[in-house]
Every structure is written in structure tokens, then in C-alpha cells.
Amino acid sequence: MIRRLLVFACALALPLGLRADQALVQVEPPNLQGSRPLEPLTASSVVRDYLQSWTAFRAALNQNQPRLLSQDFVGTALTKLSHTIAEQNKLGLHTRYVDRSHHLQIVFYSPDGLSIQLVDHVVYDEQVIEGATVLATQPVHTRYLVVLTPSQTRWQVRFFQATTE
Amino acid sequence: MTLGRKFLLAASALFSAPLLLAQSLRMNLPAQVAAGSALSVPTSGSGQGTLTIVGPGQAIRRQVRLGSPASVPAGVLYNAGEYVAMLSSGSDSQIGLFEVTPAPQPSTLSFLAEPSRLPVDLQDGISGTVYVFDVYHNLIVSPMPVSFDLTASSGPSQTRTVTTRYGVGWTRMNSAPREGSAQFVARAAGISSTRVVDEVPGDPCNLSMTATPVGGKAKLQTAPVRDCSGNPVPDGTVVTFTATWNGGQSTVDVPLKRDIAQVEMPVHPGATISVASGVVAGNEIHWSGR
Numbered sequence: 001m002i003r004r005l006l007v008f009a010c011a012l013a014l015p016l017g018l019r020a021d022q023a024l025v026q027v028e029p030p031n032l033q034g035s036r037p038l039e040p041l042t043a044s045s046v047v048r049d050y051l052q053s054w055t056a057f058r059a060a061l062n063q064n065q066p067r068l069l070s071q072d073f074v075g076t077a078l079t080k081l082s083h084t085i086a087e088q089n090k091l092g093l094h095t096r097y098v099d100r101s102h103h104l105q106i107v108f109y110s111p112d113g114l115s116i117q118l119v120d121h122v123v124y125d126e127q128v129i130e131g132a133t134v135l136a137t138q139p140v141h142t143r144y145l146v147v148l149t150p151s152q153t154r155w156q157v158r159f160f161q162a163t164t165e
Numbered sequence: 166m167t168l169g170r171k172f173l174l175a176a177s178a179l180f181s182a183p184l185l186l187a188q189s190l191r192m193n194l195p196a197q198v199a200a201g202s203a204l205s206v207p208t209s210g211s212g213q214g215t216l217t218i219v220g221p222g223q224a225i226r227r228q229v230r231l232g233s234p235a236s237v238p239a240g241v242l243y244n245a246g247e248y249v250a251m252l253s254s255g256s257d258s259q260i261g262l263f264e265v266t267p268a269p270q271p272s273t274l275s276f277l278a279e280p281s282r283l284p285v286d287l288q289d290g291i292s293g294t295v296y297v298f299d300v301y302h303n304l305i306v307s308p309m310p311v312s313f314d315l316t317a318s319s320g321p322s323q324t325r326t327v328t329t330r331y332g333v334g335w336t337r338m339n340s341a342p343r344e345g346s347a348q349f350v351a352r353a354a355g356i357s358s359t360r361v362v363d364e365v366p367g368d369p370c371n372l373s374m375t376a377t378p379v380g381g382k383a384k385l386q387t388a389p390v391r392d393c394s395g396n397p398v399p400d401g402t403v404v405t406f407t408a409t410w411n412g413g414q415s416t417v418d419v420p421l422k423r424d425i426a427q428v429e430m431p432v433h434p435g436a437t438i439s440v441a442s443g444v445v446a447g448n449e450i451h452w453s454g455r
Contacts, residue, residue: 035335061221076302080222080244087224095219108333111292112279117331126249128219135217136260138249145304145331147296159296162221162246163306164197164264 022098025051028105036109038116043106046116046148049155054099057081061095064088074149077160093135096127100139116155120144190214190231192252194261200245200268200301204237212254220248222265245303267303274298274311276351278360284367285344286394289337291315291362295351296333304332311353313338317364318345329353340364344396366396372447374406374440376432383408383432383452387440389424397424402442408452410436 027047030038053072060068066082073081088094100123108117121143128136147159191209198204206216210231217226218237222244229235231254242248245267252259275296283290293313297305311334316322320341327334334353341347341364349360370393377384385406390398404426408415410433419426432438434454440447 033330057221080302084221084224084244088219091217091224091226093217093219093224095224097221107331108335110277110294110333111335111337112277112294114277114279115294115296117333119331126219128217128249128251135253135258136249136251138260138262140247140249140262142247142264145306147304147333159304160221161267161304162264163304164266 022100023051023054024101026101026103028103030106030109032107032109036111036113038106038109042109042116046106046118046155047104050104050118050120050146050148050157051102053157053160054097054102058097058099060085061088061097064094071154072157073160074151074156075158077157081160092130094129096129097124098127099124113150115147115149115158117145117147120146190252190254190257190259192216192235192250192259192261194250194263197264197266198242200265200299200303201240201243202268203239204242206235206237206250206252208232208235208252210254210257214252214254217251217253218242218248219251220244220246220265222246222248243301243303245301267305268299268301269305269307270299271297271305271309271354271356272300273302274351274353274356274358276358276360278349278362281361282363282365283340285340285364285392285396286342286367287340290340291338291349292335293338293349293351293360294333294335295329295353295358297329297353298332305329306332309334309353311351314350314352315341315347315362316350317341317343317347319343342394366398367392367394369398369402369404369442369445369447372404372440372442372445374438374447374450376438376450376452378454379429381431382429383438384427384429385438385440386427387421387425387447390421390426390442391424398442400424404440404442406430406438406440408432408436408438 056072064085066085103121106118123141126138142162145161148155149158189210193207208231214229214231216229216235245265250261277294279292295311309329312326313336314324315338323338325336344366347362349362351358369390374387400421402421403418406417417428417430419428432452436452438450
């Protein structure tokens with residue numbers, strides 16, 4: 001197993017036990033443009049919960065098991081990913097996502113404290129598999145826009161969309 | 166042409182033939198396609214093939230006649246994101262990457278106004294946050310003006326226009342000086358979303374009472390209780406009268422009724438009577454019993 005590596009680009013303290021599997025994680029200081037002050041503890045919780053969501057994302061899309069998403073994803077993100085899994089199942093496909101690096105920055109914290117948005121410049125490999133046959137392996141460099149909302153115990157991904165860099 | 170050059174050409178043709186066959190399967194993917202638009206991918210080759218498109222947003226497959234464009238009809242590929250496309254035929258395949266971008270026209274505003282109820286005359290007391298989505302619920306990332314209008318039942322309306330950043334726009338507004346329901350409207354590219362904000366009177370201001378003797382008791386009555394903007398404080402708001410004397414204290418809680426609170430309570434001569442509502446204290450009266 002590739003050793004996990006975590007790089008801190010700011011004072012955000014990510015709990016060491018909660019890193020993204022096998023991925024290099026870099027966290028930039030928030031760039032909120034005055035929306036609402038962000039406590040460091042909140043910021044680190046958001047980053048931690050977002051990185052955990054990638055674990056669920058990888059497992060769910062690889063095993064075609066939408067229930068694996070339910071702890072980390074809600075709303076539109078959960079609906080869309082579950083729909084993709086249903087389509088994969090129908091086609092006899094599954095996908096293996098291997099995230100290589102995340103470069104994160106929190107860019108918005110709503111004035112009411114009910115949503116937070118981050119940008120993730122992510123590098124991952126997408127492997128499309130049919131049965132036991134790997135149809136394609138494609139490295140992807142993209143930028144995800146992610147909106148998280150608080151639940152009782154954690155931040156959950158409500159919106160998860162790759163966009164042009 | 167020299168003999169050596171002829172030999173090189175022949176050798177080149179011989180070795181490149183299988184390569185040409187292997188490369189005959191080709192597709193010309195666009196870098197981007199808008200969500201919900203038809204996708205046409207020119208292909209080369211012959212026979213039947215399969216176009217498979219997979220990403221976190223969707224997974225679809227289409228049969229293709231090689232040499233003709235592979236087409237995905239409008240409305241089929243609609244979730245924005247990065248996709249891997251594979252054109253395959255037998256053991257040959259070609260892989261590419263393209264992006265589905267959000268449709269340019271907004272369709273839905275996800276508008277959250279907070280709080281839904283607040284005191285009047287509060288600076289930056291109301292916040293509005295808008296996420297702008299297309300018809301497929303993709304976040305429209307390109308900057309876009311969003312206007313916020315807060316119109317109270319009385320008084321002038323407030324308007325702010327902001328430009329979205331990463332698909333989100335937000336603002337803060339002041340609550341009106343007069344109580345009532347306010348319409349909070351967010352608009353972007355002809356789409357609007359409305360929330361209602363109840364602006365209610367604030368804490369009592371200048372709380373004052375009078376005391377008059379009635380049959381051996383003190384009749385205590387407040388002046389009409391208003392907030393600092395002159396709005397009547399709602400009926401039911403509790404006003405507390407307290408009489409304090411040497412070694413003793415008596416307290417009565419009275420709800421406001423038609424703007425005033427009144428009660429008759431026994432009070433020791435020489436006691437001090439005070440009135441308060443919440444954290445707001447009113448005047449004090451030294452009770453002589455007459």
C-alpha cells in the first residue's frame with residue numbers, strides 16, 4: 001500500500017487519522033471573501049468529512065452499492081451518484097477511482113452557516129471495468145466544486161461537480 | 166529513386182500496415198458539450214462499434230456504425246462533469262476524455278433566507294444565499310448577476326446585486342423599522358425565488374409603570390409597551406413586577422394584553438416596586454401605601 005502523505009499548506013490541522021487513502025492532500029487557507037468567519041475547527045472538520053466522502057465514493061462506484069454513499073452524501077449528490085451506479089449496473093460495468101492528489105480550498109461559508117463550498121483540484125485515475133476486464137484506464141485532472149451541509153454529526157456532500165479548470 | 170530508398174519505403178509499408186489497421190478505429194471527441202445537448206462524435210473505421218461514456222455523473226452506451234458519427238441524442242447526457250469515452254470494436258478501442266458543462270440558462274435558484282423571523286431594525290440581520298442551477302440541477306459556475314430585493318410591508322425596499330462566484334451569490338440586508346411580513350426575492354436571468362421574512366417588534370424600550378392604591382393593594386400598570394422603533398410589543402410578552410422590602414420579595418408575571426400589563430398586588434409600605442420584561446428593566450417606585 002502506498003504510504004499516505006499529507007501536506008499542510010496552511011494552519012488547518014487535519015486529524016492525522018482521517019486522511020484520504022493513498023492521496024496527497026494539500027489544503028490552502030480559506031478564501032471566503034467576507035461571507036462568514038470560519039473557525040479552524042470547522043474548516044478541518046469539513047476537509048476531513050469531504051476526504052472521507054471520497055472513500056465512500058470509491059467503494060460505492062466500484063462495488064455498485066449506492067447504500068455506501070448514504071453516510072457521506074445527501075441531496076443532489078446522493079441522487080446523481082446513485083443514478084450512475086444504477087446505470088453502471090444495467091450496463092454490467094463498474095468503475096474504480098483512484099484519487100492521487102487533492103488540492104483543497106474552502107471558498108464560501110454561507111452567512112447562515114448552513115452550507116460550505118470548497119474547490120478541489122483533484123488528480124485521479126478512472127478505470128472502467130466490465131466483469132473482470134479493464135476496458136479503460138484514464139488519468140483525470142479536474143476541479144471539483146463541492147457543497148457540504150451540516151447534519152447532526154458531520155458535514156455531508158450535497159453537491160459534487162467537476163468543472164473546467 | 167535509389168535502391169536503398171525503395172527498400173526503406175517497402176519496409177515502412179510492410180511494418181506500418183498492421184499499425185494502420187489497429188489505428189483505423191478513431192473518434193474525434195469534442196472537448197466539451199453542454200448538458201442536455203446532442204453529442205455527435207465522428208468516427209472512422211468500418212463495421213459495428215460501441216461507444217461507452219462513463220463518469221461519476223452518468224454511464225451510457227450506444228451502438229455505433231463505424232465511419233459515421235456516433236450520436237447521443239439531446240437530453241440523454243445531462244449531468245455536468247468529466248467523462249471517459251471509449252469507442253470499441255472487437256479488440257480495438259480508443260479512449261478519450263471530455264467534459265459535460267452545465268447548460269448556460271438558469272432554471273432553478275436554491276435560495277435560503279435566514280432567519281425567517283427577526284426583530285425590526287436589525288443591521289445586516291437577514292442573510293440570503295443563492296445557488297444557481299440549470300434545468301438538470303447542475304451548478305452554473307460561470308459568474309452571473311443575482312439581485313436580492315427585500316420589500317417590507319411599509320417603508321422602502323432594499324436591493325442588492327451581486328455576481329455569483331463558483332455558482333453562489335449571497336447578501337445581507339437590514340430588517341425594516343416597522344413590523345410586518347417582508348418579501349425577500351432573489352432573481353437571476355429571469356428566474357426568481359421568493360421567501361417571506363417576518364419582521365417582529367424588538368425588545369421593549371423605555372418600559373414604565375404607574376402604581377395606584379386600590380383597596381389596600383397596589384394597582385400596577387405599564388404604559389403601552391413599545392420597542393425602540395415604536396412598534397407595539399406583541400400581546401403575551403411577559404412583564405414582571407417585583408416588590409422588595411426588608412427581608413421579603415414578591416413577584417408577579419403578567420402577559421401583555423393590548424399593549425399594557427396590569428396587576429393588583431399586595432405591597433408592604435416602604436417597598437420598592439420594579440418592572441422588567443426579559444432583559445429590559447423599567448422604572449422603580451417607592452411605595453408608601455397611599
